[in-house]
Amino acid sequence: MKWALNLGRVAGIKILVHWTFLFLIGWIVFTEMGRGSDLATTLLSVGFVLTIFLCVVLHELGHSLTAQKYGINTKSITLLPIGGVASLERMPESPKQELLIAIAGPAVNVVIAFILWLVLPPLTQIPDEAFFARVTPANFFYLLFFVNLMLVVFNAIPAFPMDGGRVLRALLAFKLGRVRATQIAANLGQILAILFIFMGFFSNPFLILIGVFVFFGAYTENMMVQHLDFLRGHLVREGMMTNYVTLTPENTVRDALEKLLMGSEHEFIVELDGNVVGTLTRSQLIQAVKEDKTNTPVAEIMSRDFETFDVKDKLSQAYTALQKTRSPLYPVLENGRLAGVINTDNINEFIMIKSALVH
Template structure:
């Protein structure tokens, strides 16, 4: 994700913090200053938020490490002001696997809350409300215990794509199949999202943000599953483009710019005698123009690291890869030679045509 700070790796999984997280910490500091808090209290409040998000990282690691048991890798966990996102390379299609992966995250918070409950002194005489109004050294870990319980309860809400929604989909999929289960879970998630947004107008803008995240997340997941269902049984050969413009490694940036202006291509495959040697995107081309490299061969500005598909690969796998990487296009090979190119737009058109033919 752009504009993210890399905190390192845990269990081989990269941990990123999005830049908007700084806004959350700034807001906490501003709020404390408005309340007249001293530096120690402000730093304690910031430390508490960081502790909460450490628990969120552990929650996401619960998902990621459970997914790894089923052969599903997670390259990155990204922390946002509204929570964390573990970017699994794919979601399992088997309901049992999805159920276990979805439950693993909240289970981590249950364990954290249980450990804190065991080690913290019992509050024999329940303190008054003022004990919990502000974060202090005395209530720091009690509040952390409470937050972990809230995370469990919140994630149990059956609002897809949150954990509760994924649990619901997995349970429904045992009887209804993945496509119908996704439709039901996504529709329920969107209804709850509208409720969050409505309540947010009266109580908290934060609920509006969560509602929007749930609404569009449910819609996107539903569309993805519907599309993958349309693509079942089809090969890359059926969804690729065979009418496309290529560049030679010796073509100049000026040659590439002319082809960009004369046609509809925004990205190009660079090939030599049928062998793919690189790809050139519009952004790379424009950057070369800005640097006044008009006479430079595209060999010097193109990407030499690229992924390819074979004509016999599953079209659904190509679609998933394109959705994940947001790459503008991929070369398609047949017997090691360039046979076509494939991108998300072309696959979407394929889906649209298949859908129209079915109706």
């Protein structure tokens, strides 16, 4: 994720903090200043929030490490003002695996709360409103106990793609299948997201951010699952483009610009006698023009680090890879030689045609 600070790795997983997290810290400091708090009280409040987000990291590690047991790696965990996001390489299609992965996160918060309950002296009376109004050294860990309980309850809300929504989808998928289960869970998630947004205008504005995140997250994953269902059983050969423009390493930037202007291609495959040697994007061409390299061979500016697909690979795998890497296109090989190219636009057109044929 762009504009994120890398805090290091845990079990090979990058822990990132998005720059918007600073808004949360700033809001806490501003609130404490408005109360007239001294520096020690302000730092304690900031420390409390950072401790909460440590619990959030452990929560996301619960998801990630459980996913690793099923061969699903996690690229990173990113902390946002509204919580944490674990970037799993893929979601499991097995309802049982998704159920266990979804439950693992809240289970970590249950364990944290249980440990705090064991070590903290029992409260002599039921906490009143003043107890929760301000963080103090005396109530720090008691508040942390209640926050972890709240995280468990909040994540149990069946607002897909939150944990509760994923649990709901997994349970529905046992009977209805993944596609139909996702549709139901996503629709419910979007309804609850609208409710979050509405409540946010009258209470906590962070509910608005959560509602927006849930609404678009549910929509995106619902579309992804439906698209992958349309692609199931199809090979890259069926979705690739065979009518495309290529360049040779000896072609100059000027030659590439002429082809760019004459056609609809924005990216090019650079090949020599049927062997792919590089890829070239429009942005690379524009940068070369700015640097006055119009007579430079494209071999000097092309990307030599690229991935390819074989014509016999699954089309769903190509679609997933294109969605994750945002690479503009992939060369497609047959017996090691260039046979076509594939990009997101072409796969989307393939999906639209299949969808139209079904309906």
